[in-house]
Amino acid sequence: MSFDLLILGAGPAGLCLARALSGRGLSIGVVEQQPLEALSAPAFDGREIALTQRSAETLRRLGLWERIGQLDDAALSPLRDAQVMNGPFSPFALRIGHELTRREELGWLVSNHLIRRAAFDEAQASGRAHGDLHWFTGQPVAQVRVHPNGARIQLADGSQQQARLLIAADSRFSSTRRAVGIGASQHDFGRTMLVCQMTHAIDHAHVAWEWFGHGQTLALLPMNDDPATGAHRASAVLTLPHQEIEALLALDDAAFGEDVTRRFEQRLGAMHLASTRHAYPLVGVYPHQLVAERLACVGDAAVGMHPVTAHGFNFGLLGVETLSGLLLDAHARGQDIGAPALLARYQRQHRLATRPLYELTRLIAELYTAESPPARLLREAALRVAERVKPFKRLVAGSLAGT
Ligand SMILES: Cc1cc2nc3c(=O)[nH]c(=O)nc-3n(C[C@H](O)[C@H](O)[C@H](O)COP(=O)(O)OP(=O)(O)OC[C@H]3O[C@@H](n4cnc5c(N)ncnc54)[C@H](O)[C@@H]3O)c2cc1C
Numbered sequence: 001m002s003f004d005l006l007i008l009g010a011g012p013a014g015l016c017l018a019r020a021l022s023g024r025g026l027s028i029g030v031v032e033q034q035p036l037e038a039l040s041a042p043a044f045d046g047r048e049i050a051l052t053q054r055s056a057e058t059l060r061r062l063g064l065w066e067r068i069g070q071l072d073d074a075a076l077s078p079l080r081d082a083q084v085m086n087g088p089f090s091p092f093a094l095r096i097g098h099e100l101t102r103r104e105e106l107g108w109l110v111s112n113h114l115i116r117r118a119a120f121d122e123a124q125a126s127g128r129a130h131g132d133l134h135w136f137t138g139q140p141v142a143q144v145r146v147h148p149n150g151a152r153i154q155l156a157d158g159s160q161q162q163a164r165l166l167i168a169a170d171s172r173f174s175s176t177r178r179a180v181g182i183g184a185s186q187h188d189f190g191r192t193m194l195v196c197q198m199t200h201a202i203d204h205a206h207v208a209w210e211w212f213g214h215g216q217t218l219a220l221l222p223m224n225d226d227p228a229t230g231a232h233r234a235s236a237v238l239t240l241p242h243q244e245i246e247a248l249l250a251l252d253d254a255a256f257g258e259d260v261t262r263r264f265e266q267r268l269g270a271m272h273l274a275s276t277r278h279a280y281p282l283v284g285v286y287p288h289q290l291v292a293e294r295l296a297c298v299g300d301a302a303v304g305m306h307p308v309t310a311h312g313f314n315f316g317l318l319g320v321e322t323l324s325g326l327l328l329d330a331h332a333r334g335q336d337i338g339a340p341a342l343l344a345r346y347q348r349q350h351r352l353a354t355r356p357l358y359e360l361t362r363l364i365a366e367l368y369t370a371e372s373p374p375a376r377l378l379r380e381a382a383l384r385v386a387e388r389v390k391p392f393k394r395l396v397a398g399s400l401a402g403t
Contacts (some may be wrong), residue, residue, distance in 0.1 A: 013299025
């Protein structure tokens with residue numbers, strides 16, 4: 001078959017792009033290696049995604065926000081304030097409060113599997129209504145070919161599809177990107193991140209924590225209370241060398257709860273495991289190009305962030321906004337949606353919006369996991385200076401709240 005666009009990868013970014021483009025006169029194919037059943041009921045993967053107010057707006061516009069609320073009425077957790085701490089037993093914290101913005105909260109926290117589910121439901125509903133989305137699921141893309149006038153892919157079963165434009169949305173290790181010859185800078189942080197939900201005795205007051213302890217980095221993402229039991233609930237995020245994460249994964253639930261309680265120095269009282277545990281190796285990826293002949297990268301395929309500044313999917317949505325705006329505009333004017341000038345414009349805009357924070361995040365992640373005494377002193381000093389510099393705090397708060 002022949003399409004205007006083929007979106008390769010139906011993760012949250014690919015699905016949001018499909019939703020954003022559906023209903024506007026374009027024919028779109030969506031290719032995903034997972035089977036349709038996995039897309040329609042994605043499994044819990046431990047990730048609670050911190051969303052900026054701008055991303056929340058995009059999700060509202062795409063119809064996902066309301067759907068997420070319908071899937072689980074405790075799903076949208078406000079992130080009121082944030083604090084950053086350094087070292088064990090340190091009473092000092094850099095505090096970023098919502099009062100620095102004009103909003104009641106800095107952002108929101110939503111489970112990744114609910115975003116995926118809502119994005120799939122919305123894309124499918126729109127595709128049914130407009131007859132413009134075609135799904136090829138349950139098999140990976142086996143071969144990619146681009147040429148000046150279009151592109152062709154071959155699926156694992158040997159079938160072929162064509163399009164005027166390919167979208168690589170197939171993760172930070174995108175094989176589509178590699179197939180057309182785009183290399184990438186990769187940074188392996190040598191750490192693994194363990195994420196899970198915990199209940200705890202003391203209320204978190206919807207404050208997110210980032211805690212650079214000695215030998216470990218902890219984060220606490222405040223969630224709404226468990227609707228079934230009323231227990232206070234948060235997502236715990238532990239960043240450690242892989243062998244230590246393996247040891248934590250091997251603990252039984254009770255021992256794991258005790259270990260996490262101790263790591264958080266009882267600041268939230270006793271903590272208990274409330275979900276499955278999931279581990280992610282930390283590798284940042286920034287491609288040398290975000291576009292090629294008849295191809296554009298979105299989502300993690302365009303920018304693979306370290307999660308410490310919580311911007312991966314926020315950047316994914318920004319890319320969806322930028323690219324869909326350019327494509328719909330060109331289509332409405334009867335222009336070629338795969339024209340080199342359009343793709344170059346997308347690359348310029350998305351690089352400008354993402355590269356500075358990608359590099360800053362890399363530096364922060366390195367400084368705040370370094371264990372040498374000078375590095376510890378430097379980060380303590382940096383936090384104390386940042387606490388006093390109101391414009392800096394307002395900038396951080398504003399970038400989250402979108403004000
Ligand atoms: C622990 C953790 C915490 C995070 N926290 C935050 C946060 O707080 N805020 C934030 O904004 N972001 C956060 N992120 C980042 C966020 O999860 C990602 O940016 C987002 O999930 C990327 O979505 P994607 O659709 O680009 O890629 P993916 O989710 O990787 O989806 C890619 C899709 O492509 C499919 N695919 C791959 N190869 C092929 C192939 N050859 N053929 C067909 N299909 C293929 C895959 O099956 C998959 O469905 C976090 C990430 C992690 C790991």
